[in-house]
Amino acid sequence: MHPRAVLAGFLWGASSLLAQEVPPPESPLSPREDAIEQLLSERESPAALQKAIEAARNLKVSEQAILEARFLFHVDRAEDKEIAALLPEFLTLKDKFSLDESETFACLDDWLAVTEFVHALDALEKNDKDGFKRHITEAFWLSPRQATAFAPHIERIRLMDAMKTVRVDLGKGYADTITGQPADFGTIIGTKKGLLLHFWSPWSQECQATMADFLISTKYLLSKDVAVASVLPETSAKVIADAKAMLSALGEELSGSWIIDSKKNPVSEQLKIQSVPVVVLVSTDGKVLYHGHPTDDEFWKSLGKMNPSIVRPEMRSGD
Numbered sequence: 001m002h003p004r005a006v007l008a009g010f011l012w013g014a015s016s017l018l019a020q021e022v023p024p025p026e027s028p029l030s031p032r033e034d035a036i037e038q039l040l041s042e043r044e045s046p047a048a049l050q051k052a053i054e055a056a057r058n059l060k061v062s063e064q065a066i067l068e069a070r071f072l073f074h075v076d077r078a079e080d081k082e083i084a085a086l087l088p089e090f091l092t093l094k095d096k097f098s099l100d101e102s103e104t105f106a107c108l109d110d111w112l113a114v115t116e117f118v119h120a121l122d123a124l125e126k127n128d129k130d131g132f133k134r135h136i137t138e139a140f141w142l143s144p145r146q147a148t149a150f151a152p153h154i155e156r157i158r159l160m161d162a163m164k165t166v167r168v169d170l171g172k173g174y175a176d177t178i179t180g181q182p183a184d185f186g187t188i189i190g191t192k193k194g195l196l197l198h199f200w201s202p203w204s205q206e207c208q209a210t211m212a213d214f215l216i217s218t219k220y221l222l223s224k225d226v227a228v229a230s231v232l233p234e235t236s237a238k239v240i241a242d243a244k245a246m247l248s249a250l251g252e253e254l255s256g257s258w259i260i261d262s263k264k265n266p267v268s269e270q271l272k273i274q275s276v277p278v279v280v281l282v283s284t285d286g287k288v289l290y291h292g293h294p295t296d297d298e299f300w301k302s303l304g305k306m307n308p309s310i311v312r313p314e315m316r317s318g319d
Contacts, residue, residue, distance in 0.1 A: 032059040034101055039069045043103035049073050053061050062095055062101040071114065072104065078218060080153075081297070084122040090115045117150065118268070129157060156292070163288040166270060170195075177232055177243055177258040188257045189227045189284060194306050196221060197280040198230040198256075198294070199273045202242040207277050211250075214277070218256040220313045226306060228256035231277070233268035235260060281306070 020316045029037065039052045039061065053066055067089055074082040097111045105111045116139035123131030136150055170186035189195045198214065200207045232243050240260060247254055261268050271280055271291065281290040281302050290302035300312045 032061065035059045036061055036065065039066065040072065040078055042069070042102060043073060044053070044078050055171045062098075063099045064096075064098060065103040067093065068102065068104040071118070080121050081125060083118055084125045087118050090118050091124075101228060109142045113139045113146065116142060120153070124153065124157070132157065136176040159291055162272065163291050166288050168197075168267060168270070168282050168286040170282075170284075172262070172267070174231075174259040174262055177230075177240070177260050178247055180232075183229075183257060183259050184283070185229060188229050192227045192284075193225045194284055194289070195227045195229060195282045196303075197267070197271075197282060198228060199276050199278045199280070200230050201232065201234060201239065201276050203234075203239060203278050208246075211279065211295070212253075215250070215253055215255060216313060217294070221303070221310070222255065224307050224310050226303065226310070230256060230258045231268065232258070232260045233266065233273055235263050235266075 035052070035056045035058075039049075039056045042049045042052045049070070053069070056066055056069075067086065071083065071086060074086070094112070094115050097108060099105070102111070105114075116135045120132050120135035120139060123129075123135060132153075136154060140147065142151060168185065170189065171184055174183045174185075175181070176183050185195055185197075198218075200214075202208070221228055232239075232240065242301065243258075243260075246257060272286070277294055278292065279290070279294045279299060280288060281299070283289055283306075289306070290299050292299060300310070303310045
């Protein structure tokens with residue numbers, strides 16, 4: 001699972017609470033209630049959120065409720081950096097929280113847990129792992145029912161720690177997905193600066209939906225001296241046949257290398273691939289430089305370190 005899927009549920013019970021509080025159709029909302037509902041449900045863009053905030057302020061909605069809405073906006077959009085930037089405001093309100101003014105939280109502990117979570121993300125942004133562990137543990141203690149919301153961030157830390165000792169064998173043999181001919185990562189890299197491993201499946205709806213964007217990125221990265229190999233982690237005859245059919249249908253749009261993972265000591269197992277799509281950026285000596293979802297900002301930062309001329313391209317379907 002990518003964190004985005006879980007973060008949508010990180011409303012601390014807000015969705016169910018809001019559903020209970022919305023009046024039936026025969027009882028229309030007051031202008032203030034309507035502004036609050038719009039504020040809490042806005043996800044389109046920062047500009048749209050700001051417009052909703054201004055409308056809420058004009059109707060005397062509390063700054064605490066507005067902060068809650070901003071938090072939820074960034075949570076649903078998986079914007080960890082923006083969430084971390086809210087920390088000073090959360091700390092300012094930490095001891096001033098009013099349950100009567102809250103539009104989201106059912107109890108004080110949930111508010112305090114959110115504050116600890118924001119503090120944990122701030123520590124993560126500063127690469128303070130001890131601080132992250134301390135604050136995320138406190139968030140767990142205050143609101144254990146939100147474990148599924150905290151877990152992706154903990155998994156991210158543990159995964160990157162595990163990857164520090166991993167070295168991908170660039171000489172190991174694989175098979176080309178379409179032709180069945182031998183292939184290896186070292187040959188695929190050649191003289192390029194590094195290798196992007198893209199783990200995918202024809203049975204993944206997300207992989208299907210984002211394939212056009214991935215192909216755009218592949219062509220761009222190849223032009224920037226980064227090799228790209230898409231790895232099929234599943235090795236059943238059915239999934240391989242479906243992968244071949246999907247790739248054949250792409251025709252001339254297909255770029256990069258496409259290989260099937262080995263059954264013995266698969267690289268997907270070595271890299272702890274549990275869902276797709278996942279990308280792993282590997283150096284020319286097999287060191288893991290990035291491991292995560294292809295839409296994460298950190299992925300493009302890691303590519304930029306490999307080649308400073310790399311910038312995130314415009315996608316066909318957007319993020």
